[in-house]
Amino acid sequence: MQVSFNLATDIEAALLAAAKAAGLDAQAFSPDVRTADPRHGDFQANGVLAFAKREKQNPRAVAEKLVAAIDPTTRERYAVSIAGPGFINFAAQPSTLLEWLRTYGSESGLQHGAAAGYAGQTWVVDYSSPNTAKQMHVGHLRSAVIGEAICRLLAFSGAKVIRDNHLGDWGTQFGKLIYGFKRWANPAALEHDPIEELERLYRLGNDATPEGSAALEEARQELVKLQSGDPENAALWRKFTEASQRAFDQIYSRLGIRFDHYLGESFYNDKLDRVYRELTELRIAEESKGALVVFHDEVPRFSRNAERPNPFMVRKADGASGYASTDLATALYRTEHFKADGIVVVTDFRQGDHFEQLFLTVEKWFKATGRRLPKLNHVTFGAVLGENGKPLKTRDGGTIKLKDLLDEAEERALAVVRAKNAERPEADRFSDEECRSIARVVGIGSVQYADLSQNRSSDYIFSWDKMLSLEGNTAPYLLYAVARIRSIFRRGGLGDPSDTSSWETTATPPATPTECALARKLAKFPDALALATSTLRPHFLGTYLYELAGDFSGFYNADKVIVDDPAERARRVLLCARTLQVLETGLHLLGLRTLQRM
RNA sequence: GCGGUGGUAGCUCAACCGGAUAGAGCAACGGUUUUCUAAACCGUAGGUCGCGGGUUCGAGUCCCGCCCACCGCGCCA
Numbered sequence: 001m002q003v004s005f006n007l008a009t010d011i012e013a014a015l016l017a018a019a020k021a022a023g024l025d026a027q028a029f030s031p032d033v034r035t036a037d038p039r040h041g042d043f044q045a046n047g048v049l050a051f052a053k054r055e056k057q058n059p060r061a062v063a064e065k066l067v068a069a070i071d072p073t074t075r076e077r078y079a080v081s082i083a084g085p086g087f088i089n090f091a092a093q094p095s096t097l098l099e100w101l102r103t104y105g106s107e108s109g110l111q112h113g114a115a116a117g118y119a120g121q122t123w124v125v126d127y128s129s130p131n132t133a134k135q136m137h138v139g140h141l142r143s144a145v146i147g148e149a150i151c152r153l154l155a156f157s158g159a160k161v162i163r164d165n166h167l168g169d170w171g172t173q174f175g176k177l178i179y180g181f182k183r184w185a186n187p188a189a190l191e192h193d194p195i196e197e198l199e200r201l202y203r204l205g206n207d208a209t210p211e212g213s214a215a216l217e218e219a220r221q222e223l224v225k226l227q228s229g230d231p232e233n234a235a236l237w238r239k240f241t242e243a244s245q246r247a248f249d250q251i252y253s254r255l256g257i258r259f260d261h262y263l264g265e266s267f268y269n270d271k272l273d274r275v276y277r278e279l280t281e282l283r284i285a286e287e288s289k290g291a292l293v294v295f296h297d298e299v300p301r302f303s304r305n306a307e308r309p310n311p312f313m314v315r316k317a318d319g320a321s322g323y324a325s326t327d328l329a330t331a332l333y334r335t336e337h338f339k340a341d342g343i344v345v346v347t348d349f350r351q352g353d354h355f356e357q358l359f360l361t362v363e364k365w366f367k368a369t370g371r372r373l374p375k376l377n378h379v380t381f382g383a384v385l386g387e388n389g390k391p392l393k394t395r396d397g398g399t400i401k402l403k404d405l406l407d408e409a410e411e412r413a414l415a416v417v418r419a420k421n422a423e424r425p426e427a428d429r430f431s432d433e434e435c436r437s438i439a440r441v442v443g444i445g446s447v448q449y450a451d452l453s454q455n456r457s458s459d460y461i462f463s464w465d466k467m468l469s470l471e472g473n474t475a476p477y478l479l480y481a482v483a484r485i486r487s488i489f490r491r492g493g494l495g496d497p498s499d500t501s502s503w504e505t506t507a508t509p510p511a512t513p514t515e516c517a518l519a520r521k522l523a524k525f526p527d528a529l530a531l532a533t534s535t536l537r538p539h540f541l542g543t544y545l546y547e548l549a550g551d552f553s554g555f556y557n558a559d560k561v562i563v564d565d566p567a568e569r570a571r572r573v574l575l576c577a578r579t580l581q582v583l584e585t586g587l588h589l590l591g592l593r594t595l596q597r598m
Numbered sequence: 599g600c601g602g603u604g605g606u607a608g609c610u611c612a613a614c615c616g617g618a619u620a621g622a623g624c625a626a627c628g629g630u631u632u633u634c635u636a637a638a639c640c641g642u643a644g645g646u647c648g649c650g651g652g653u654u655c656g657a658g659u660c661c662c663g664c665c666c667a668c669c670g671c672g673c674c675a
Contacts (some may be wrong), residue, residue, distance in 0.1 A: 034614070037621095046617060053655080084618055085655065129675080168675065265675085291672070301601050301671080308600070308671065316673045323675045352602055353670055382603075383668080420637060428635085454611065458604060459668075465624095466610065470637035472623035473611080480637055488634050531614055543612065546622085557630090557639040576634095598637080 001073060003100050005113025006526035008033045011043050011090055014074040015066065022069040024062070028054065035527055041079070041089035042520055048086045059086030094509030097519040098571070101578050102504045107585050114529055115158035124162045124334045124374075125151045127346035128257070131168035132244035132264070133177055133198040136251055136402040138392050138462075139348075142381045145451045147346040148257045148591045149538040150379065154344075156589055157533045162338055163257075165248075166330065166345075167264030169241055173202065175223030178236055179215070180205025182222075194243035227269075237266075254406055254444055256591050268329040272321050275328045279314060282368045284361065290317035296360045301353075312357040324358065331362045335374055342375040344536065349380040349457065379536050382459035392462050406444060412464055413443030416476075417598070430597075438598050442468075442476055445592040449475035452590050453542040473546040476598075478587060481549040483598040484556065485580040492562045497577045506570035514555040518575055521551045525582050529589075538590055545586045552579045 004010045015031035032047035048066060052059035063086040070080060078090040092100075104113055127147020130136045147163075155161040180201035189197040209216040226233040245262065252258065276292060279285035285294045293311035296302035302310055314325050334340045345355065355378035366373045386392040394400050417439045421430050430438065450467035453474075454460050470476045489497045510519040528544030531537075561572040584594050 032615085034617095037618075040618070044617085049617075049655080059655085087618070131675085166675090171674075173674085289672085293672080306600070306671095310600090310671050313672050318673075320673070322673060327675085347675075348669095349603060350669060351675065354675075356602090380603085385668095389667095416637085423637095424635085458611090461610065463610075469624080474623090476637070477623095480635080484635055484638085491634050527614090535614075537614095539612085540614075543622090550622085553638060554640090556634085557636095560633065562634055598635085 003077070003096065003103060005104060005110075006530065007092065007096075007100065007523055008035070008043050008527060010074070011045065011078070014070055015045055015047070015088075017071060018066050018069040022065045024051070024066070025055070035524055036089060038517070038520065040083065040087070041081070041091035042523070043090045045088040045090070048088060052086060062086065063088055092520060092523065094511065094516060094519070097516070097523055098507060098509040100523045101507075101519060101574060105500055105504070105578065105581065106498065107581060110525070110581070110585055111156055113526060114156055117157040117530065117533065118154060118159035121158070121341040122160045122162065122339055123154050123342040123344060124164055124338050124340045125154070125344045125346070126164050126166045126330075127151075127344075128248075128252075128259075129166040129168065129347070130244075130248060131173075133173070133195070133202065133240045134244075135195050135199060135399075136248060138384050138400045138402060138405060140402055141405070141447070142348070142384065142451055142456070143346045144252070144255055144257060145448050145591065146379065146381055146456055146538065147344075148255065149452055149589065150344060150346065150536055152589045152591060153529070153533040153536075153538065153541070154342075156529070159342075162261065162340070163259045164261045164263055164334075165259040167241075167244075167262055167266075169244075169264035170266040170269060170326075172223060174226055174237060174240075175219040175221075176205035176209055177202045177240070178205075178222040178226065178233055179209060179219040181236060183208075190243075195247045198240060198243065251402055251406070255448065256593065263330075263333070265323070265326045268326045268333065269321075271329040271333065272325045275325055275332070276315060278369065279328075279361075279365060282365065284364050284368065285314050291315060294357070294361050296357065299356075299360065302357055302360070310353070312361055314361075324354070327354075327358050328361065328365070331358070331376075335366070335371060340374045342377065344377045344379055346379045346381070349382060352378065352380060377536060379456070381456040385459050385461050387461060387463055389461070406447065408464075409443035409447045409468075410439050411443070412468055413446065414439035416468060417442065434597075438595060441593045441595050442479060442598065445475035445479060445587075448591055449478070449542065452538045453546070455539050456537060473542065475592060478545055478549050478583065479592075479595055479598055481552050482580060482583050482587070482594050483596070485552070485576050485583075486596050488561050488576055492573075494573055497580050500574055500577045503570045503574040503577065506566055507574045508567040508571050510571060510575065511568075512555075512559055514551075514558040515572070515575060518548075518551045518555045518579065521548050522575075522578050522582055525586070529586075541586055541590060545583060545590075548579065548582060548586075552583075 012031045012033045016026060019026045019029045029051045030047045031045045033043050033045045036042060036044035048063045049059050052062045063082045067080055067082060067088060077096040078092055081089045083089055104110055125147055128140060128144040130140050151161045151163055177198065184201060184204050186197060205219065209219045222233060226237055285292050288311060291313055292315035293313055295304040295311050297304060300306060312324055313322050316322055331343065334343050359376045362376065363373060384392045392400060414436060417435045421435055446467040467474055468476060470480060510516045528541050532541040559572060561576060563569050587594050
């Protein structure tokens with residue numbers, strides 16, 4: 001019997017079988033297997049405690065009965081012990097670890113193991129979603145980085161992932177922009193840096209159209225013309241959209257992001273009437289002060305009786321559509337057209353109320369129309385703060401453009417790479433071009449990883465020094481571990497790290513404390529992956545990779561890889577190869593690039 | 599006012615449906631290199647988990663009350 005990808009599933013199955021064999025009420029018993037503190041073993045089963053409590057039995061006695069009934073294969077694979085009030089501890093034998101390392105070697109092997117979780121499911125992930133005709137700024141960073149990592153995690157676990165960039169490409173701002181454009185557009189500037197110019201024109205348009213002015217009325221007419229399909233304005237709008245998309249794509253390519261669709265708000269323009277009609281006919285929405293709204297009376301703060309009523313505004317009193325209606329149409333389209341089993345929307349936490357109301361409305365709407373309801377997830381994240389604890393700004397208080405931020409990351413990384421390069425023996429030095437290419441990977445990776453290594457729901461403090469540090473839970477530390485392993489293969493003439501068949505046959509089970517610690521950590525990759533994916537929280541994977549890199553460093557320092565004894569050498573080379581595999585796979589899942597040398 | 603999120607070591611952060619002695623990194627102190635990248639490793643020190651009650655064999659985690667911070671609450675998404 002082959003070891004399973006996630007060892008915990010073997011243990012769980014073994015305990016359920018043991019419960020049956022021991023005559024326990026297997027229906028009532030859930031093993032509750034989880035990774036354990038290494039001091040206690042690799043996995044622990046805590047289910048006996050809850051079970052014994054319910055059944056009013058002595059937990060210790062139940063645990064003993066259960067352990068006695070565990071099948072021989074499992075007993076061979078794990079050292080099983082009972083501790084404390086009734087914890088059952090499982091420590092994988094070195095031979096079991098070796099078996100796992102042999103079985104799950106390649107990236108496809110890992111992926112095959114992971115693919116069970118979401119096989120056959122379609123997930124639409126809505127992330128980044130900037131406004132067209134505007135620069136992307138720091139505020140867009142987290143959605144892009146977290147969203148991409150989530151896409152990759154879901155895809156690795158077997159889902160068909162549809163990356164949808166829900167652009168803010170429709171709305172009142174375009175009236176003012178067209179107004180400004182028609183009066184003050186500078187063709188040369190538009191050619192050179194279109195977004196910069198469009199922002200300038202919007203500002204001019206906005207400043208020229210104060211509340212109550214005739215100019216504002218003109219700007220509104222431009223909007224009306226656009227919305228009713230006026231060829232001139234429609235052409236301008238397309239021009240804005242195309243220029244924006246080119247600018248966005250430059251950022252996305254630096255971040256390793258590629259969307260399948262750019263279905264912005266404008267796309268849903270002709271799909272709103274159906275939303276109004278259905279919601280009205282179904283009496284989910286109602287008229288209130290001229291607007292079309294949905295109250296959710298079962299939730300006090302969305303109830304019509306709330307002290308400050310906060311209805312879901314499907315259509316505004318002036319007849320204009322708001323983002324609520326667009327988002328409803330979007331949910332419908334994703335369900336009908338993409339046949340989504342799950343929808344993930346990655347935006348900041350301030351939109352929490354909106355999405356809660358949206359999801360409540362969608363649930364009622366789809367139930368009333370007999371539609372299948374996808375899993376709806378609002379993935380939120382906190383603000384990006386400067387080191388003073390306030391929202392991150394430029395020195396003079398302006399908004400930081402995402403492009404500038406990425407440039408600075410690369411520059412700062414380049415300074416470090418060059419400094420380290422100068423300390424290197426002359427024969428090992430990088431060319432200037434190599435330094436730059438390393439700095440790109442390190443710089444961008446540092447920004448991505450700083451975001452991903454932290455629990456997304458809290459605000460995070462943006463610190464160049466911390467994210468570019470070679471110490472601690474940072475991208476450079478992880479990339480360095482990768483580069484070191486590659487270096488071992490290069491220097492030792494060990495061939496391609498992804499071809500390990502000969503090492504697998506010669507290797508003996510891990511023996512030294514650091515080898516064992518590393519092997520045990522490697523076998524826990526599936527658990528970290530599953531946790532990160534199911535909770536849509538990439539930091540669980542990041543934390544794991546950091547611990548893995550730490551265990552590797554400990555091993556690297558204590559155990560020389562290139563030794564004479566063939567078996568010893570083979571098992572260490574195998575550990576290196578697998579660590580490399582897991583680190584690279586994991587970093588790629590988070591959206592980072594990795595390096596051969598650094 | 600109602601609601602959301604957060605409060606863990608001097609600082610930045612972990613802690614998976616309630617589990618074993620709350621863990622890392624930085625900063626501080628001490629050690630390791632004729633050895634595959636010292637951008638590393640090992641060690642020491644550092645805690646009333648915001649405060650007060652409660653539930654439980656067991657609470658940073660769940661419940662109640664309170665304090666503090668940030669945020670949301672009809673036309674920006």
